[in-house]
Structures are given as C-alpha cells and as structure tokens.
Amino acid sequence: MGNAWWNLTLRFLLELAALLGLGMAGWSLSEGWWRWILALALPLVAAALWGTFAVPDDPSRSGRAPVPVPGAVRLAVELAILFGGAAAFYLAGHAAAGLVMALLIALSYAFSLDRLGWLLRQ
Template sequence: MTSRFGFHPVALGVRFILELMALVCFGIWAWHVSPAALRYVAAVAVPLAVAALWGVFATPGDASRSGETVIATPGPLRFLLELAVFFGGAAALYAAGVRVPAAVLAGVLVVYHVLSWDRVLWLLKH
C-alpha cells in the first residue's frame, strides 16, 4: 500500500499554513534588517516577492496545487525552491533573532517533509 499523505487535504492544509508562516518569517526578517524609513515597505515587499516566485514556478500536474503553472519547472528544481522558501523562512526568523521559534519551525518542516515523502518522490521524478 502506498502512502498519499503528501497529497491528502489535511497535509495540504498544514502545508498552506507552513507557507504562510514562511512568508511571515521573511516579513519579520525584512523588518529587522531594514532602515527605519523602509521597514513597512520591506516587511510587505519581501514576502510578496517570495510569494510571487513561489506561485509562478510550478511543476505541471502537481496535484498539491492546481496542476497548472505560469512557468513550467522540473520537479527537482521546484523541490529546491520549496526548500528555499520553507527553510529560508526559518533561517530568516533565526537571523532576525527569533531563535527558538525558528528552530521549532525548522523541526516541524523536517517532520512535514518526511511525512510527505510521497510528494517529494513525485517531484523528484517529474
């Protein structure tokens, strides 16, 4: 019997929450590293830029998304992009000085990706 956890609606809901958390982490980081005059702009612009890249590059047929894409991206490259966004968010939070929540988030991301091994394998094969 094959696992389908990575494509299960509950797992996709968890993934969506993790995506939002990553974007918030990038916003927190941008707030901390930007000059006072640009903090509000940076705290909005950085997560928006990450979200735009996240949404544009996708692997056609990915059942965890709509299956459609703006720029068709090979699965292994998409997986690297996902790791960069998810773990980049945790790293950004750590760099902003929020160390314990960053470490917890990184741990949750590891567990999520291990449990979603079927989706990871799908990406690596496409």
C-alpha cells in the same frame, strides 16, 4: 498521491509562517524606509515565486504551472522559501520559532515522501 489532511494543513501553515518570518526579518534587519520596503517586498517576492514556478499537473497544487519547471527546481524553490522563512525568524531574534519551524518543515517532508519521489521524477 494522498497526503493526510494534517500534513496538508501543516504545509499551508508553514507557507504562511515563512512569509511572516520573511516580513519580520525585513522589518527587524533594516531601518528607516527600507524597513517598509523589505517587510513588504520579501514576502511578496517569495509568494510570487511560490505561485509562479510549478511542475505541470502537480496533484498537490491546482495542476496549472504559470512557469513550468522540473520537479527538482520546484523542490528547491519550496525548500528555499520554507527554510528561508525559518532562518528569517532566527535572524529576526526569534530563534526558538525558527528552530521549531525548521523541525516542522522536516516533519512535513518526512510524511510527504510520495510527493518528493514524484517531484524528483518530473
């Protein structure tokens, strides 16, 4: 299951962007000390979910699965975090960034059909 280097790089950058978007939304959609809590907690929770729930022997990851889940569950986690990050940019007042991110997520998955098939068979 080989993804092109550019798609793996794009996917990594989208993961980072999702965390940034969640932090920005946490900051801009709250006030007072809640700003700090949400700006830090939202990306930390997303990163913890991303790293914890995995399909055993996933060749696109280390192969380790701290909490083994079926492929469909892993895909749902990925989509929720990535598109959640895009929506977070939009909600934080950066609509263009959110839209571009959503399009890039769709592009990345369109070039990852082999991985999508593998996930859904697990």
